Amino acid sequence: MPELLEFTVDKFTFQVASDRLYTEAGVWARLEGALVRIGISDFLQQRSGDVAFAEVKPTGTPLYYDDEVAVIETIKVDISLGSPVSGTIMEFNSALEITPEVINQDPYSGGWLALLEATDWVADRARLLDPQAYFEKIKQQAEEETR
Amino acid sequence: MTGVRQKVVIVPCSGIGKTYGSVSRQAAYIVVEDLRPEDTQLAALSRLVMGDEASREMLARNPAITIDGCKLACATKMVRESSGVVAQDFAVLDVYRRYKQFKPQGISELNEGGEQLALALAEEIVGVVDHIITNSGGKEHRSINNLPERGENG
Numbered sequence: 333m334p335e336l337l338e339f340t341v342d343k344f345t346f347q348v349a350s351d352r353l354y355t356e357a358g359v360w361a362r363l364e365g366a367l368v369r370i371g372i373s374d375f376l377q378q379r380s381g382d383v384a385f386a387e388v389k390p391t392g393t394p395l396y397y398d399d400e401v402a403v404i405e406t407i408k409v410d411i412s413l414g415s416p417v418s419g420t421i422m423e424f425n426s427a428l429e430i431t432p433e434v435i436n437q438d439p440y441s442g443g444w445l446a447l448l449e450a451t452d453w454v455a456d457r458a459r460l461l462d463p464q465a466y467f468e469k470i471k472q473q474a475e476e477e478t479r
Numbered sequence: 480m481t482g483v484r485q486k487v488v489i490v491p492c493s494g495i496g497k498t499y500g501s502v503s504r505q506a507a508y509i510v511v512e513d514l515r516p517e518d519t520q521l522a523a524l525s526r527l528v529m530g531d532e533a534s535r536e537m538l539a540r541n542p543a544i545t546i547d548g549c550k551l552a553c554a555t556k557m558v559r560e561s562s563g564v565v566a567q568d569f570a571v572l573d574v575y576r577r578y579k580q581f582k583p584q585g586i587s588e589l590n591e592g593g594e595q596l597a598l599a600l601a602e603e604i605v606g607v608v609d610h611i612i613t614n615s616g617g618k619e620h621r622s623i624n625n626l627p628e629r630g631e632n633g
Contacts, residue, residue, distance in 0.1 A: 382550055382572050385579060405582075407499055407549065407572060432576075 334440060337467045341474040347374045348467045349440040353416070353460035356469065359401075360440070361416035361460060363453060368417050370401065371444040375470045377436050381408040386432040388424040388446050395419060395448070397456055402445050404435065416460055419450040485615050486520045487566070487608045488541045490558055492548030493524035498583050498593065499571040500548035505589060505597035506571075507546060510604050518612050527557045538563030542611055544604055546571065567607045574600045 334349040348354075352362035358376030362369050377383070388402040395401055398414035401421070405411075424446045427434060435443035450456060461469065491507035494500030511521045522543070526534040538561050545554040545568045555568045575583065575596055583593035 384572055384575055407497075 337463060339467070339471050339474075341471075342478050344378060344474070346378065346470060346474065347440075348463050348470070349374075350463040352440075353457055353462060354466035355398075355414065355416045355460060356466075357414060358466075358470075359413050359416045361456075363457075364447070366449065367422060368419065368448045368450045368453060369444050370416055370446050370448065372404070372413065372435065372439055373466070373470075374439050375474070376411075377439045377443070380404065380411055381406040383432045383435045386428040386435060386445070388428065389421055391421050391423060393421045395421065397459065401448075404432075413445070415448070417448055417450040417456040418452055419448040421446050422449050423447040485612070486518055486541050487515075487611050488522045488537055488543040488558075488563070489519050489546070489604070490522045490524060490527070490543055490554045491546040492554050492571070493528075494548045494553075496586055497548055498586055498589070499575075501586055501589055502571050502575075502583050502593055502597045502600065503546040503548045503554075503569075505594065506600035506604060509598060509601035510608065514601060514605050515608050518608055524554055524557055527561050535561050535563075542566035544607055545569065546600070546604070566611055567604075569600060569604065571596075571600065574603065 334351040337348040337350055339346055349360065352360045354360050354373060358373040360371050360373055383404055383406050385405045386402060389395070395415045395418060397418045400412045401415035402413045403410060404413065425444050427442070437443065489507045489511055491503040492500040507521055511519045520537065522534050522537055538558060543558045543563045543565050545558055545565055547554050547568065547570045552568070555565055558565050575581065578596055578599045581592040581596035581599060583596050584590040585593055589597065
């Protein structure tokens with residue numbers, strides 16, 4: 333279990349895993365050896381609501397940074413998720429086909445979306461937010477929305 | 480001595496302004512008004528929240544089927560808190576996962592997908608109602624395969 337940054341606004345508590353990087357939209361990326369695992373943040377999953385379906389692009393799909401890597405349909409909204417890295421999908425989380433709710437239940441572990449072979453991790457990581465920066469961004473956003 | 484005929488109490492979500500809440504209520508209306516009017520009765524969640532005695536008594540005498548619009552599961556929790564027996568709980572999201580082709584949208588007025596999802600949910604509820612009534616010694620029921628076609632009831 334990664335170390336978590338945490339804040340509470342109104343009745344909602346949001347967590348940010350500190351061992352990965354984030355896009356501004358709330359997609360996380362974590363380097364694992366030569367591969368990059370991706371998923372969505374706790375903040376994004378809570379704001380989006382219960383996931384009804386999650387469709388990740390198939391294995392072998394080449395992607396550029398911010399290309400659509402998955403679509404999540406929730407009870408509130410359909411979200412197109414942009415890839416946080418350029419590369420090729422090597423594996424997707426097949427558990428999401430049967431139990432997409434794992435994205436809500438365990439966004440930083442069991443609810444991962446895909447594993448990519450990044451073509452230029454160094455360049456892509458420079459575009460991503462570190463955990464503290466993402467934490468500050470969503471905290472400000474959440475506080476503004478509750479005013 | 481004449482026994483009181485058992486009716487299954489249908490308790491839908493009371494979430495206003497939520498598509499899935501609307502689907503839950505539409506499904507409840509289809510069951511109670513069109514498909515099994517003799518075997519079911521509707522209970523308003525708001526009355527249970529207010530501690531309405533008549534509603535509590537209804538639950539004390541009859542099994543309930545709850546339909547929840549979200550994971551808060553207010554209908555199921557409230558029936559249990561009212562000392563009722565939940566014979567079966569349905570979650571609209573789970574039903575939607577079984578009928579992906581019926582994407583619900585709209586709130587005060589559901590789209591076609593929402594109406595179809597409500598009917599699919601209603602048919603699942605009817606299966607449970609029939610099982611309960613049959614096991615309680617009630618009359619024989621139609622198979623859910625012989626339900627009226629959608630729209631046949633007006």
